Amino acid sequence: MTLSGLFVPLVTPFEDDGDIAFTALERLAHSVLDGGATGLVALATTAETSTLTADERSRVLAVCVRVCEERDVPLIAGAGSNSTAESVAAVAQLGLRVTAALSVVPYYTRPSQAGIVAHFTRLAGTSPVPLIVYNIPYRTGVGLDADTLFQLARIPNIIGFKHAVGGIDDATMAMMSCVPDGFAVLAGDDLYASPLLALGATGAITASANVATAAFAALVDAWHAGETARAQKRGHSLVALTSALFAEPNPVVIKSVLAAQGIIPSSFVRLPLLPATASARDRALRTL
Numbered sequence: 001m002t003l004s005g006l007f008v009p010l011v012t013p014f015e016d017d018g019d020i021a022f023t024a025l026e027r028l029a030h031s032v033l034d035g036g037a038t039g040l041v042a043l044a045t046t047a048e049t050s051t052l053t054a055d056e057r058s059r060v061l062a063v064c065v066r067v068c069e070e071r072d073v074p075l076i077a078g079a080g081s082n083s084t085a086e087s088v089a090a091v092a093q094l095g096l097r098v099t100a101a102l103s104v105v106p107y108y109t110r111p112s113q114a115g116i117v118a119h120f121t122r123l124a125g126t127s128p129v130p131l132i133v134y135n136i137p138y139r140t141g142v143g144l145d146a147d148t149l150f151q152l153a154r155i156p157n158i159i160g161f162k163h164a165v166g167g168i169d170d171a172t173m174a175m176m177s178c179v180p181d182g183f184a185v186l187a188g189d190d191l192y193a194s195p196l197l198a199l200g201a202t203g204a205i206t207a208s209a210n211v212a213t214a215a216f217a218a219l220v221d222a223w224h225a226g227e228t229a230r231a232q233k234r235g236h237s238l239v240a241l242t243s244a245l246f247a248e249p250n251p252v253v254i255k256s257v258l259a260a261q262g263i264i265p266s267s268f269v270r271l272p273l274l275p276a277t278a279s280a281r282d283r284a285l286r287t288l
């Protein structure tokens with residue numbers, strides 16, 4: 001299985017009192033699929049997963065599983081932490097309900113490159129579903145060098161990377177020059193999705209696609225169709241929007257835009273996130 005296309009990491013809509021708005025979540029899930037997304041990502045960073053309780057996480061996942069089954073589309077679900085044992089348990093809990101698990105490089109602990117390979121070897125060996133390694137050094141505090149990327153890509157049951165390194169760096173260039181056949185590279189930095197697709201990424205997981213699903217779907221399609229001029233134009237046209245949506249910590253601006261559009265009931269986010277400022281929200285709305 002090669003994962004390709006646009007996967008939307010859904011926000012978790014809240015009511016003004018902080019309760020999860022499950023009906024709005026289900027509506028949003030259908031609406032991004034109607035807008036051209038290939039599949040969904042449940043419980044990613046954009047979902048504010050770290051501030052959901054275990055019960056809320058399982059109810060959010062249940063909504064996403066139901067929608068993806070109804071629509072017959074792939075579902076990726078976030079699972080894992082900076083504890084290998086806890087990550088093994090979290091991925092096991094997903095069972096076979098998802099297409100793949102998205103597991104972040106262990107954050108905060110700053111393990112060695114060999115430790116990271118050992119972590120994912122253990123996880124991939126026990127996971128009931130294929131794994132996607134989430135490489136996001138600006139959140140985890142630890143980068144992956146080219147050799148580590150090659151080693152991870154060769155581990156059985158690891159089928160892809162969500163690659164979000166804040167640019168196109170040396171390790172990215174080395175990795176993209178020899179991606180194993182069938183291995184998925186999913187662009188995870190909204191601003192660099194277009195250049196990574198140009199280098200051969202199989203798809204994208206971009207939070208901005210909660211707001212601009214059709215535009216991101218068209219961007220992925222254009223690069224995959226080899227229509228360079230159209231793809232570049234699409235990429236350029238998304239720069240102002242993605243910059244505006246990430247002007248404050250993700251997903252606060254995205255939620256404020258969705259709330260202003262009436263797509264979700266409230267711009268509420270849980271502490272330690274604060275709601276987007278009016279100026280950030282208005283700037284994003286102006287770029288739509």
Ligand SMILES: O=C(O)C1=N[C@H](C(=O)O)C[C@H](O)C1
Nearest residue numbers: 009044045046188206207250
């Ligand atoms: O939740 C996600 O998946 C994403 N999170 C990233 C982040 O918040 O750092 C951004 C990316 O668009 C997808």
